[in-house]
Structure formats: structure tokens, C-alpha cells
Amino acid sequence: MVRLASRMDTLPPYLFAALDERRRAVEARGVEVISLGIGDPDLPAPPVVIETVQREAARAANHRYPRYDGLPAFRAAVAAYYGRRFGVSLDRDREVLTVIGSKEGLAHLLWAYVEAGDVVLAPDPSYPVYDAHTGLAGGEVYPLPLTEERGFLPDLKAIPEDVLRRAKLLFINYPNNPTGAVADRAFLQEAVELCRRHDILLVSDAAYIEMTLEGERAPSVLEIPGAKDVAIEFYSLSKPFNMTGFRLGAAVGNAQAIAALGRIKNNSDSGQWNAVQYAGAAALEQDPEAFFAGMNQVYRARRDKLCLGLRELGWDVPMPKATFYVWAKAPGGDDQAFASRLLEAGVVVVPGSGYGKYGKGYVRVCLTVSEEDIERVLTRLRDLTPSPFAN
Numbered sequence: 001m002v003r004l005a006s007r008m009d010t011l012p013p014y015l016f017a018a019l020d021e022r023r024r025a026v027e028a029r030g031v032e033v034i035s036l037g038i039g040d041p042d043l044p045a046p047p048v049v050i051e052t053v054q055r056e057a058a059r060a061a062n063h064r065y066p067r068y069d070g071l072p073a074f075r076a077a078v079a080a081y082y083g084r085r086f087g088v089s090l091d092r093d094r095e096v097l098t099v100i101g102s103k104e105g106l107a108h109l110l111w112a113y114v115e116a117g118d119v120v121l122a123p124d125p126s127y128p129v130y131d132a133h134t135g136l137a138g139g140e141v142y143p144l145p146l147t148e149e150r151g152f153l154p155d156l157k158a159i160p161e162d163v164l165r166r167a168k169l170l171f172i173n174y175p176n177n178p179t180g181a182v183a184d185r186a187f188l189q190e191a192v193e194l195c196r197r198h199d200i201l202l203v204s205d206a207a208y209i210e211m212t213l214e215g216e217r218a219p220s221v222l223e224i225p226g227a228k229d230v231a232i233e234f235y236s237l238s239k240p241f242n243m244t245g246f247r248l249g250a251a252v253g254n255a256q257a258i259a260a261l262g263r264i265k266n267n268s269d270s271g272q273w274n275a276v277q278y279a280g281a282a283a284l285e286q287d288p289e290a291f292f293a294g295m296n297q298v299y300r301a302r303r304d305k306l307c308l309g310l311r312e313l314g315w316d317v318p319m320p321k322a323t324f325y326v327w328a329k330a331p332g333g334d335d336q337a338f339a340s341r342l343l344e345a346g347v348v349v350v351p352g353s354g355y356g357k358y359g360k361g362y363v364r365v366c367l368t369v370s371e372e373d374i375e376r377v378l379t380r381l382r383d384l385t386p387s388p389f390a391n
């Protein structure tokens with residue numbers, strides 16, 4: 001067989017692909033599995049999205065290649081939305097770029113900036129894509145521990161000076177996957193100042209920015225004065241609009257970073273289908289606040305049911321203020337063993353060590369199933385003997 005490039009050695013199998021494989025093995029034995037694993041909303045996209053895709057699919061003009069930098073109507077809708085929602089003004093042409101989901105944008109951005117010898121500052125635990133593409137591009141991740149004591153915010157002051165000198169990018173992701181933590185403006189301000197001082201590109205992964213469960217809205221990093229000099233933010237329509245399958249997001253902010261990402265993309269993909277971009281524009285233009293409020297209410301009810309139910313079983317889980325993830329210490333301390341035990345009982349949760357070394361000992365439980373399924377999960381966990389929750 002042809003030998004793979006040695007850079008492939010840096011790439012672990014994608015966390016969720018590995019989990020899927022184990023799940024199928026359990027299902028093959030006749031166990032019906034309920035997944036609280038991957039964060040993929042179970043409810044439909046807004047009606048306006050479905051109607052727009054249907055209408056635009058019929059137009060021959062949309063059967064051709066899209067524009068490389070994205071549909072102007074979508075980029076204009078993103079810019080207008082950032083103005084309304086965050087008070088941030090964006091130039092539709094220089095400061096907004098359509099991406100095929102933020103995963104694609106985040107991965108390609110690393111290729112524009114990282115080479116051998118470069119350091120990337122990334123939270124640990126975190127979304128696996130930051131690490132994976134830093135490694136492929138030959139760079140080195142310097143992990144920023146997210147610990148409970150610090151509210152899962154990295155200690156930026158603890159980064160050594162020589163690391164800061166070699167650092168090209170700093171990733172932040174609030175509201176946070178997997179911990180559910182939120183960041184306030186003071187933290188965002190500190191991150192912007194650090195990046196300005198050390199000439200680092202600040203990359204804000206805002207996949208959950210609309211998903212706050214206690215009423216208070218999450219800020220955009222671009223609200224911080226001067227942020228556009230050093231920051232790029234990835235806004236995703238996937239989670240808030242139940243559009244993960246559509247693959248649509250936008251990179252916004254620093255014009256040089258947007259241009260660099262665009263150059264990589266022009267040479268790799270040919271953009272997202274116009275029909276999907278028109279649908280994304282319609283979603284942002286048609287009172288998205290009402291849709292978000294409805295979704296967040298659904299997740300809040302599920303969170304309360306799950307967390308209160310688990311506490312009754314003797315598992316003292318915290319209640320997240322944002323995202324649809326519960327991040328909890330695994331009973332017994334071994335996250336892999338605990339997740340395996342639950343999988344055998346037909347319940348998928350993600351072992352925290354899959355998100356990095358500091359995720360060890362935790363599991364992530366996702367709220368993307370109905371309240372009825374949450375009841376069924378609670379019943380299955382109650383029936384485990386001996387109970388993993390007794391202590």
C-alpha cells in the first residue's frame with residue numbers, strides 16, 4: 001500500500017467517528033441506544049429556511065458555482081445582524097466571508113497562519129479541530145487549561161513570555177463547548193489586549209453565542225474596542241437555527257485574516273450552495289430572537305429535567321448557563337470506564353479526555369434529545385446495578 005504522509009501520524013481518529021463505531025457495535029447486539037453524544041440539534045430548522053431553500057433550489061441561476069467570497073445577500077444579512085445584535089459594524093465585502101460551516105473555516109484558517117515552529121494557544125478541553133489542524137500544519141499547541149476553579153476561563157496571565165513570543169493564534173470559544181461556561185466582557189477585553197500586545201490573531205469560535213439559558217445574552221469579541229485589529233470570529237448558523245446539515249456560517253472581523261482565509265478557500269472549495277446562503281440570510285432577517293428564545297426554552301426545560309433527575313440518582317452535576325452541554329465529573333473518576341458502562345446500558349455520553357488532557361475525569365452530556373428520551377435515560381441509569389452513583 002502507498003505510505004501515508006507522516007503528518008497523518010499527528011491526526012487522531014475524529015472523536016465522534018470513533019464513538020459512532022462503538023455505538024454500532026452495541027446496537028448490533030440488539031441494544032437500543034439513546035445518544036447524548038454529539039451536539040447535533042434534533043429539532044427542525046425554522047420554516048423560513050426550508051421554504052427559502054425549496055424556492056431557491058428551483059432557480060437555474062442557483063445551480064451554478066456560487067461566488068468565491070459568498071453570496072452578497074448573505075454577507076449583507078450577517079453584517080446587518082451583527083449591527084443589530086452586537087452593535088458591531090461590519091463591511092460586507094472586506095469583513096464578512098461565507099464559510100461551509102465554521103468547522104471548515106476554523107480548519108482552513110490554521111493553514112493560512114501556522115507552520116513549523118509556530119505555537120497555537122488553544123483551550124484544553126476544547127473542540128478537537130483546533131488541535132488537529134495545528135498539528136497537520138506542523139505547528140504546536142500550547143494548551144490553556146480550563147478548570148472548574150477558574151470558571152473554565154483560561155489563565156492568560158500564566159502563559160510564559162517565550163510562548164507568547166512564538167504564538168500566532170489564540171483560540172477562545174464562549175459560550176464554551178464542552179464545559180458550558182460563559183465569558184464576560186472583561187475576559188474578552190483581556191484576550192484582545194494580550195493579542196494586541198503580542199501580535200497574535202485572536203480567533204473567537206462563537207458557535208454557541210445565541211445559546212444562553214438564563215436570559216442574559218453572550219457578547220461578541222468584536223464588541224471590544226479595537227478588537228477588529230486582532231480578532232476574527234466564526235458565527236455559525238448550525239446550532240442556534242438547527243441547521244447543522246446545511247453547513248453554513250460566516251467568518252467576520254479582521255480584514256487581513258478574512259482575506260487570507262478566502263485565499264485558502266478559493267484554492268480548496270468552491271463555496272456553499274447559493275440556495276443555502278439565501279436561506280441563511282432569511283433566517284437572520286426574520287426575527288431570529290424569537291426563534292432563539294423558543295429553542296433556549298426547550299433546552300432549559302431539558303436541562304432542568306436531566307440535571308435534577310441525575311442529582312436525585314446521587315450524581316451531583318452542575319447546571320450549565322449556556323450551550324446544550326452538561327459537563328460533569330464522572331462518578332468513580334474514570335471518564336472512559338464510566339462512558340463505556342453507560343454505553344453498555346444504551347446511553348451515549350462523551351468521555352471528557354476526548355477533548356484534551358484537562359477533560360480527563362469528566363463526561364459531556366448533550367441535551368439534544370426529547371424530554372421523553374431524557375426520562376428513559378434516567379430510568380436506565382436508575383436501573384444500573386451496582387449503582388455507579390452510590391458513594
Ligand SMILES: *Cc1c(COP(=O)(O)O)cnc(C)c1O
Nearest residue numbers: 101102103127177207236238249
Ligand atoms: C459544532 C461546533 C462547531 C462547528 O459548527 P459548524 O458551523 O456546524 O461547522 C464549531 N465549534 C464548536 C465549538 C462547535 O461545538
